[in-house]
Amino acid sequence: MHSITLIPGDGIGPSIVDAAIKVIAAAGVEIAWDRQLAGMAAVEKHANPLPDATLESIRNNRLCFKGPLTTPVGGGYRSVNVTLRQAFNLYANVRPVISFEGTDTMYDNVNLVTIRENTEGLYAGIEHFIKVDAEKIAAESIAVITKVGSERIIRYAFEYARKAQRKKVTLVHKANILKCTSGLFLEIGREIAKEYPDIEFDDKIVDATCMHMVMKPQSFDVIVTTNLFGDILSDLAAGLIGGLGLTAGANIGTDAALFEAVHGSAPDIADKGIANPTAMILAGAMMMEHIGELAAARRIEQAVREVIREGKYVTPDLNPESTCGTAQMAEAICAKIG
Ligand code: NAI
Ligand code: MG
Numbered sequence: 324m325h326s327i328t329l330i331p332g333d334g335i336g337p338s339i340v341d342a343a344i345k346v347i348a349a350a351g352v353e354i355a356w357d358r359q360l361a362g363m364a365a366v367e368k369h370a371n372p373l374p375d376a377t378l379e380s381i382r383n384n385r386l387c388f389k390g391p392l393t394t395p396v397g398g399g400y401r402s403v404n405v406t407l408r409q410a411f412n413l414y415a416n417v418r419p420v421i422s423f424e425g426t427d428t429m430y431d432n433v434n435l436v437t438i439r440e441n442t443e444g445l446y447a448g449i450e451h452f453i454k455v456d457a458e459k460i461a462a463e464s465i466a467v468i469t470k471v472g473s474e475r476i477i478r479y480a481f482e483y484a485r486k487a488q489r490k491k492v493t494l495v496h497k498a499n500i501l502k503c504t505s506g507l508f509l510e511i512g513r514e515i516a517k518e519y520p521d522i523e524f525d526d527k528i529v530d531a532t533c534m535h536m537v538m539k540p541q542s543f544d545v546i547v548t549t550n551l552f553g554d555i556l557s558d559l560a561a562g563l564i565g566g567l568g569l570t571a572g573a574n575i576g577t578d579a580a581l582f583e584a585v586h587g588s589a590p591d592i593a594d595k596g597i598a599n600p601t602a603m604i605l606a607g608a609m610m611m612e613h614i615g616e617l618a619a620a621r622r623i624e625q626a627v628r629e630v631i632r633e634g635k636y637v638t639p640d641l642n643p644e645s646t647c648g649t650a651q652m653a654e655a656i657c658a659k660i661g
Contacts, residue, residue, distance in 0.1 A: 325353070325354050325355070325386070325614055326354070326383075326384050326386075327354055327355070327357065327388055327610070328357045328359055328377070328381045328386065328388070329344075329356040329357060329358050329359065329387075329388050330358075330359055330360070330361045330390060330392075331358070331390045332361070332389060332391045332588060333363045333364055333390070333391065333393040333588040334391065334393055334590050334593040335390075335589045335592060335598035335649075336362075336391050336588055338596065338649045338650070339390060339598050339599075339600040339602075339603040339604075339649060340603060341650075341653075342604060342649055342650065342652070342653035343388070343600060343603040343604045344356065345654075345657055346607060346626070346653060346656050346657055346660065347611065347619070347623070349657035349660045349661055350611070350622050350623050351619060352611060352616050352619045356388075357380050359374075359376060359380045360374060360377060361374075361377050361392055362392030362394075362403055362588075363393045363395060366400070372392070372395060372400050372403050373403045373406055373407070381410075381579050381581075382411075382579070384579075385578065385579045385580070386579065386580055386581075386582075386610065386613075386614070387407075387579060387581040387582070388581075388582050388607065389407075389581055390583070390584075390603065391588040391589070392588065393587070393588045393590065407574075408441055408442060408574065408576075411576045411577075411578040411581070412442065412576040412578050413441055413574035413575065413576035413581055414441050414442045414472065414475055414476060414575070414576055414577070415438060415439075415440070415441060415475075415476055415573075415574070415576070416438070416439040416553065416572060416573070416574055417436060417439075417483065417573040417574075417575060417609075418436065418437045418439075418557045418560065418571070418572045418573075418585060419435075419436045419571070419609075420434075420435050420560040420561055420563060420564050420570060421434045421435075422563075422564050423564060423565065423569060423631045423632070424631070424632040425633065425634050426564070426565045426569075426631060427565075428563070428564055428565045430540055430541070430564070433540045433541060433560075433563050434544075435540065435543040435546060436487070436489070436544070437546045437553060438479065438480045438483060438545060438546065438547045438548075438553070439548060439549075439552075439554065439557055440476040440548070440549050440550050440553060441550060441553075441574060442472065442550070443466075443467045443468060443469060443472045443549075443550060444466050444467065444504075444550030445464060445550060446551060446554075447465065447467040449465040449467065450462070450465070466504045468503075468504040468508050468549065470507070470511060473508045476547060477508075477511060477512050477515045477547055479547075479575070480492050480547035481515060481519045483545065484519075484544070484545045485521070485522065487545075489544050489545050490544055491523040491524070491545065492519075492523070492524050492525075492546075493525050493527055493532075493543060493544070493545065493546050494508070494512040494524070494525075494526040494527075494547050494548065495526070495528075495529050495532045495546055495547070495548035495552055495553075495556065496509045496526060496527075496528065496548070496549070496552075497528055498528075504549075509526055512524070512526065512547070513526075529548070529552045533559065536556070536559055537559075537563075540560075540563045557572075557585075558585075561585060565641075566640075567584075567586035567602065568586055568598075568599040568601060568602055568638075568640050568641075569601050570584070570585045570586075570602050571583070571584060571585065571602050571604075571605035571606035571609055572585045572606065573606070573610070573613065580613055582606040582607070582609055584602030584606055585602060586602060595648075596648040596649055596650065597640075597648050598638065598649050599637075599641065599652070600638075600653050601627055601631070601652075604623060604627055604653070604656065605623075605624065605627060607623065608620045608624050611623065623660065625659075626656045626659035626660045629659050630655045635647075635655070636651055636654075636655035637652060
């Protein structure tokens with residue numbers, strides 16, 4: 324039996340997490356869910372968006388399944404997502420983006436994975452204002468690229484490509500301008516690529532990458548890049564296949580792994596029962612794969628894809644005429660697995 328920390332989250336979180344749990348159970352995987360609070364739910368109960376008990380639970384289980392959290396505005400709280408990333412050294416953010424049949428999007432046959440370095444780069448948190456008297460006359464932010472951090476994420480991307488039987492790794496950078504930071508990342512990438520002769524390797528400048536992703540997304544396979552570029556490119560990629568409601572993300576670290584939908588808590592539809600559970604369910608499938616339940620992962624993915632292709636039991640974001648809600652879509656997916 325696997326033991327996993329479960330954070331239901333805020334807004335639509337509890338409803339999509341509930342849907343995902345049912346689908347995982349339907350796939351026959353037994354899990355001891357260790358329910359913990361974070362986000363607004365934790366602020367309301369413990370005046371702390373990330374209670375020690377939650378951290379302790381993740382530390383013990385080394386696995387976390389997390390619903391979206393509402394970031395409290397004001398109150399001086401740090402982002403829970405950033406704190407979790409740092410606390411468990413979640414260095415690799417992995418998002419598979421694969422077209423769904425039956426959705427109305429601009430592209431078919433997109434099948435790529437973005438792998439973003441999640442702990443350093445321009446998001447290292449080294450930022451300050453420069454003031455003269457009280458006036459802010461400038462602001463600086465320092466990008467940190469380390470050899471260790473770059474090797475770790477680039478090697479992760481090649482190992483991922485091998486395991487997922489993917490053919491190519493594209494390293495995205497801006498080494499023509501950022502000669503030290505992006506330059507080091509590229510140099511390390513070129514060295515590591517030599518260790519993987521079975522995987523094709525190329526590199527692309529980030530702005531050209533944006534253009535190519537929009538013009539011909541089918542030409543990408545695995546993309547590996549630094550934090551800021553990865554943040555932007557991974558959302559761009561999600562948009563290619565119909566948006567955030569369909570995309571799952573894994574945050575893999577040295578001390579734990581955390582699986583989530585990439586979208587937020589969607590307060591605008593929180594009490595309507597119509598949130599699309601797909602991203603959260605696919606996050607569940609990624610987690611099943613991570614813990615070695617490969618057959619269950621495949622069955623879940625296939626069931627989700629079939630239900631979306633058939634188009635009958637899908638939430639209104641996929642079909643505006645649909646009256647199907649979150650729970651009903653999850654039931655249809657469970658029935659396909661069953
Ligand atoms: P959001 O992703 O929650 O919503 C953006 C739009 O997409 C909304 O119109 C929403 O209704 C729709 N949407 C999102 N997920 C959907 C789903 N599963 N089914 C159908 N429609 C869906 O982004 P927003 O509004 O900027 O953020 C709301 C809150 O979520 C904020 O507090 C933000 O900080 C937080 N957030 C948390 C994340 C996390 O915990 N990983 C990630 C992104 C935002
Ligand atoms: Mg982002």
